[in-house]
Amino acid sequence: MAAASIHLNAGTKRFLDEPHRLLINNEWVATDGGDTIAVNDPATGLQIAEHEGASEADVDRAVAAARAALTGPWSKLSPADRGKLLWKLADLMDQNAATICELEVLNNGMPMIAAQLGSTVFAPDYLRYCAGWATKILGDTIPTSRPPMDPDGESLVYTLKEPIGVVGAIIPWNHPGSMMALKLGPALATGCTLVLKVAELTPLTNFFMARLAVEAGFPPGVINVISGYGERAGAALANHPDVDKIAFTGSTAVGKEIIKASAGNLKRVSLELGGKSPVVVMPDANIDKAVAGAIPAAFFLSGQNCMAGTRLFLHARIHDEFIDKLSAGVGMLKVGSGFDPEAFIGPLISERQRQRVLGYIDAARAEGADIIVGGQATGERGYFVQPTVAANTTRDMQVVREEVFGPVLSVRRFETEDLDAIAAEANDTIYGLSGSVWTQNISTAHRLVKRIDAGQVSINCHAAIDPATPFGGNKQSGWGREFGKEGLQPYLKTKAVSIML
Ligand code: NAP
Ligand code: MG
Numbered sequence: 210m211a212a213a214s215i216h217l218n219a220g221t222k223r224f225l226d227e228p229h230r231l232l233i234n235n236e237w238v239a240t241d242g243g244d245t246i247a248v249n250d251p252a253t254g255l256q257i258a259e260h261e262g263a264s265e266a267d268v269d270r271a272v273a274a275a276r277a278a279l280t281g282p283w284s285k286l287s288p289a290d291r292g293k294l295l296w297k298l299a300d301l302m303d304q305n306a307a308t309i310c311e312l313e314v315l316n317n318g319m320p321m322i323a324a325q326l327g328s329t330v331f332a333p334d335y336l337r338y339c340a341g342w343a344t345k346i347l348g349d350t351i352p353t354s355r356p357p358m359d360p361d362g363e364s365l366v367y368t369l370k371e372p373i374g375v376v377g378a379i380i381p382w383n384h385p386g387s388m389m390a391l392k393l394g395p396a397l398a399t400g401c402t403l404v405l406k407v408a409e410l411t412p413l414t415n416f417f418m419a420r421l422a423v424e425a426g427f428p429p430g431v432i433n434v435i436s437g438y439g440e441r442a443g444a445a446l447a448n449h450p451d452v453d454k455i456a457f458t459g460s461t462a463v464g465k466e467i468i469k470a471s472a473g474n475l476k477r478v479s480l481e482l483g484g485k486s487p488v489v490v491m492p493d494a495n496i497d498k499a500v501a502g503a504i505p506a507a508f509f510l511s512g513q514n515c516m517a518g519t520r521l522f523l524h525a526r527i528h529d530e531f532i533d534k535l536s537a538g539v540g541m542l543k544v545g546s547g548f549d550p551e552a553f554i555g556p557l558i559s560e561r562q563r564q565r566v567l568g569y570i571d572a573a574r575a576e577g578a579d580i581i582v583g584g585q586a587t588g589e590r591g592y593f594v595q596p597t598v599a600a601n602t603t604r605d606m607q608v609v610r611e612e613v614f615g616p617v618l619s620v621r622r623f624e625t626e627d628l629d630a631i632a633a634e635a636n637d638t639i640y641g642l643s644g645s646v647w648t649q650n651i652s653t654a655h656r657l658v659k660r661i662d663a664g665q666v667s668i669n670c671h672a673a674i675d676p677a678t679p680f681g682g683n684k685q686s687g688w689g690r691e692f693g694k695e696g697l698q699p700y701l702k703t704k705a706v707s708i709m710l
Pocket of ligand 2: 439
């Protein structure tokens with residue numbers, strides 16, 4: 210066992226040794242004809258568990274459970290009681306934080322601090338934030354000009370906000386615990402039921418959190434959690450005629466497949482997809498602070514992060530000084546297991562992902578970029594790649610255009626101070642998820658923010674995330690927003706009620 214050399218708490222060890230099946234109707238059931246799938250520790254490449262991936266028949270069972278639960282005891286709960294259940298789940302996550310973090314690090318490879326921030330600070334906070342919304346989902350009263358039936362009569366018109374129904378949620382492997390909270394929070398606050406398809410590479414935290422959900426007291430069928438291959442279990446969910454909405458987080462390519470699959474019964478679809486976010490450093494920026502911000506912007510989660518600021522634009526006047534300081538800073542980042550408290554760069558998720566990332570680095574070299582830091586695989590075992598900086602890149606290079614999803618930052622120099630021209634470069638991508646602007650001039654900051662086409666743009670920081678702040682992508686980075694009050698809307702439908710008085 211890969212875990213043998215690491216000191217894990219007793220709860221984590223016990224959980225690892227138990228079978229990992231499918232949660233349907235609050236019961237852990239064996240798959241009906243699905244797949245047996247190995248789970249690896251990406252820091253060692255060794256198997257740590259195996260689990261059952263769902264078949265089409267399992268998806269049918271899970272959807273049927275969610276459909277039945279929609280009109281069962283769950284529908285009779287008051288909004289306050291729905292909120293209390295979410296709050297209870299968040300409390301159980303707090304009580305089990307050590308195990309949740311260990312499972313995140315073991316299964317995903319992320320540094321312990323990232324697991325703590327994401328899965329045991331942010332995720333329960335987000336559930337509590339959504340718990341608060343359960344009692345604040347309001348319709349409108351509408352003053353109408355044309356009463357029904359009788360133009361001289363009086364009428365009352367109001368709207369009801371109703372749960373959209375059965376939600377199929379599909380999440381990636383890059384931050385399993387917080388991704389799960391992002392789907393559970395709004396679906397449950399609004400009174401929906403869901404079937405959550407987790408990534409087959411990283412199911413462990415999700416199955417552990419699913420147990421906590423049962424313990425919290427959600428009625429059977431409200432939360433169903435399955436793993437399985439995307440092409441099989443994910444596709445069956447996206448195609449399912451009895452699913453009302455798909456909430457998908459993953460790649461842009463699969464997002465397009467989801468849209469096609471949802472056409473059968475015209476499911477509602479929300480998409481949180483890929484990114485290639487710009488970090489623009491103006492000549493008057495505080496260089497030390499900008500360097501200190503640009504490094505985690507690009508390399509947090511080894512760059513396996515949708516918001517990653519992977520296109521760094523440096524004004525010519527500060528370019529060389531910035532590059533020197535950036536190279537020194539990136540060169541000092543320690544690569545290692547997420548259990549090593551000094552390591553900032555954990556492994557990539559799989560050997561396949563590592564080969565993909567190394568391919569981008571080779572392509573950058575071949576196209577004439579200068580690899581000034583890193584550029585190699587590293588480590589005796591596991592899927593590690595050095596944090597890598599590609600300087601002197603140009604707009605057409607593959608490493609500049611495509612989402613690498615690894616620790617690779619591409620740097621471009623710009624000469625102009627014309628904000629339209631700068632924004633045109635920053636927007637020269639199919640994506641529009643995130644971005645940041647670094648300057649000490651407040652007017653420059655706000656004028657540039659207005660010109661950048663992305664769902665969230667930060668000034669003198671990158672990708673600040675908060676439960677209350679809307680998050681999502683423009684262009685091919687997605688449809689809709691998560692977080693904040695906007696994050697509930699994709700889970701609601703509006704019914705207009707007209708009354709002739
Ligand atoms: P992915 O390949 O698109 O997979 C995402 C999920 O979709 C996984 O659960 C996957 O199953 C499933 N899936 C794959 N093919 C499917 C199909 N045909 N039908 C239905 N489901 C299918 O993405 P990934 O490589 O796991 O994650 C990385 C991507 O996610 C990056 O592009 C990143 O930018 C994006 N991302 C976006 C956000 C955001 O909020 N905007 C956040 C995180 C990540 P498997 O278990 O088989 O993989
Ligand atoms: Mg995949």
